[in-house]
Amino acid sequence: MAYRKKLFKILLAAFLLSPALMVKAGHDGGKEPFNPGTFILDHIGDAYEWHILTCNGHHVSVPLPVILYSKQSGWHVFMSAKFHHGSHAGFSIATGGTVKGKIVEQTADGSFARPALDLSITKNVFALFVSMTIIVWVFLSVAKAYKRRENQAPKGLQSLIEPVILFVRDDIAYPAIGHGYVRFMPYLLTVFFFILVNNLMGLIPFFPFGANLTGNIAVTMVLALLTFFITTFSANKNYWIHLVNTPGVPWWLKFPLPLMPFIELMGMLTKPLVLMIRLFANITAGHIIAIGFFSLIFIFGGMSVGMGFGASVISVVFTVFMSLLELLVAFIQAYVFTLLSAIYFGMAVEEHH
Numbered sequence: 001m002a003y004r005k006k007l008f009k010i011l012l013a014a015f016l017l018s019p020a021l022m023v024k025a026g027h028d029g030g031k032e033p034f035n036p037g038t039f040i041l042d043h044i045g046d047a048y049e050w051h052i053l054t055c056n057g058h059h060v061s062v063p064l065p066v067i068l069y070s071k072q073s074g075w076h077v078f079m080s081a082k083f084h085h086g087s088h089a090g091f092s093i094a095t096g097g098t099v100k101g102k103i104v105e106q107t108a109d110g111s112f113a114r115p116a117l118d119l120s121i122t123k124n125v126f127a128l129f130v131s132m133t134i135i136v137w138v139f140l141s142v143a144k145a146y147k148r149r150e151n152q153a154p155k156g157l158q159s160l161i162e163p164v165i166l167f168v169r170d171d172i173a174y175p176a177i178g179h180g181y182v183r184f185m186p187y188l189l190t191v192f193f194f195i196l197v198n199n200l201m202g203l204i205p206f207f208p209f210g211a212n213l214t215g216n217i218a219v220t221m222v223l224a225l226l227t228f229f230i231t232t233f234s235a236n237k238n239y240w241i242h243l244v245n246t247p248g249v250p251w252w253l254k255f256p257l258p259l260m261p262f263i264e265l266m267g268m269l270t271k272p273l274v275l276m277i278r279l280f281a282n283i284t285a286g287h288i289i290a291i292g293f294f295s296l297i298f299i300f301g302g303m304s305v306g307m308g309f310g311a312s313v314i315s316v317v318f319t320v321f322m323s324l325l326e327l328l329v330a331f332i333q334a335y336v337f338t339l340l341s342a343i344y345f346g347m348a349v350e351e352h353h
Helices: 002-029 036-044 080-085 123-148 157-177 179-201 217-234 237-244 259-303 305-349
Strands: 049-055 058-063 065-070 074-079 091-093 103-106
Touching: 036 259, 049 123, 065 080, 065 103, 074 080, 080 091, 123 157, 123 179, 157 179, 157 305, 179 217, 179 305, 217 259, 217 305, 237 259, 237 305, 259 305
Parallel strands: none
Antiparallel strands: 049 058, 065 074, 091 103
């Protein structure tokens, strides 16, 4: 307990001193005033390097590989640290416009455009590799434990993961799908643990964690499309008959104007959209609110040191509260996405009664 109290005091002191340090840097270094909007967007957005901290105006970051293909000059592979001094090999990071923060290439006429192919390992891609490594390691370890300890009580990591697997099977897959749930279990387990692990990783503010992967609309779109494709290609004839000729609906809503089939078709197409937006919005909103509370320290600290100290206490309390709330949301969003996917699968394979 003693070391926990010391750690808490150190963290609290760091939060309380941050407004004073910010004011000193602003007065002595003549730096630009703190911009909370830029600060928040930089933390939840993607980047070509992993920013760690800024000390006395110097940015400490981990460079990541840049892999580009240009129609003018072919392939280029280098580290993102090359951009610290401006452009490199005709490439630079855009500072404005619709491609702000993306790599652009200077063309023959002097204008800038995106390269033909950008396969760079960005912050989110690197975080994806880390989470994949963790998930594969966990499941391989658990699988080996099952083989090694057959017909024995679970132990260690196995005892932690087994209840979650049983929860997905008994409380999500079977009630929503029915007897044919087994063939959907690999996907449901994968998507549940993928979302859960990345949600939890996003709450740890240390490298190589802290990326807003599940708050990236492209990632949630791919997950939603996977659910959509599995639902579509697993559907039986009863599913399609229900879409085209919905039972229990008056004929004049189906012919000559196919109003109900159109509504059913739109419902089928909006399901993945709902999955995509729900996960993206909830995770991103949680990060924005937590960082917003933390930004109050710097906003009031820019006015005066006293106001900064006063705001620090409130900001730390609310930031801790939001972090605990995000911890709960991390589990809830993994559960909701998996449950809705299982419900869609159950609707697609349901037999006619």
